[in-house]
Amino acid sequence: MSLTFKTLGRGRRVAAGSLIAVTALTLSACQNGTDSASKSSSAAAPATSSANGAPSAGGSAQSAGNGARPSGVAKPSAGSAGVPNASKANPSGMTDPDRCTAANMSLHMGRTDIGAGNIRVPLVFTNKGKKACSLRGFPGVSLIQRDGSSVGTPASREGGAGGSVRLQPGQSAHAVLHTVNEGVSDIPCWKNSQIVFVYPPGSKESMTTGSSGLRVCGGTFTVTTVESGVPS
Structure with a gap:
């Protein structure tokens, strides 16, 4: 009886020891796994921040806070608010080879039409080349001074886009500039x-002509699409 009791007691002690060892290994593995995950998260954090555009280490956050311009963003030029950009002035203008x-x-200004508080002036384009060409869409138009400084903002579009206008050599088309008389608005x-200052429809090259002292009032300054002919 005594021998059997001692053998069983020893077996229980061995089993208990094994269970403790296994538990210790399990806890160690879990702890190591947690540490590894934590380290992996820490290592991945900078890459995530960079991908999201957040400032990286080394003072970039302070630079961004001081109004630094992001790379790839063009610096606006002086007076650009009043002069249309060639790439944006005529997105609907035609790009055909015979444009x-x-x-x-x-380019010249036609006869001013004043009536019912409105002022309309045709902006006349004439084909001076040796072969036919076409125009379609809105010109980009702004008013400037002789020193190049802008007056107000570019003309906004008025009316529908219209169709293509075919000009034989010597023929003309026009768009209409519109504003209102002084006193019509506060x-x-x-x-x-x-x-x-004008970009013809679809063109990245500008043209200029005298404005005859055109003065915009009432916050109204628009331009229509090109039409065939010249108003009488």
Whole structure:
């Protein structure tokens, strides 16, 4: 009986020892796994921040807070608010090979039409080339001074886009500039302009002509799409 009791007691002690060892190994593995996961998360954090555009170490956060311009963002040029950008002025303008360009056209202001508080002036494009060309869409138009400084903001679009206008050599098309008389609105008038700065529809090259002192009032300055001919 005594021998059997001692053998069983020893077996229980061995089993208990084994259970303790297994538990210790399990706890160690869990702890190591937690540490590894924590280290992996810490290592991955900078990459995630960088991908999201957050400042990296080394003072970038302070630079961003001081209004630093992100890389790849162009610095606005002086007076750009009042002059249309060539790439944005005529997104609906035609890009056909036979499109009329600034190089093969002349530009001038037509006769001013004043009535019922409105002022409308045709902006006339004439094909001065030796072959036919086409125009379609809105020109980009702004008013400037002789020193190049802008007057107000570029003309907004008025009316529908219209169709294509085919110009034989010597033929003309026009778009209409529109503003209102002083006193029609409480919005102050702009100062008098001296030059009309124009991107023909679809063109990245500009043209200019005298504005005849055109003065925009009432905050109204629009341009229509090009139409065939010249108003009488």
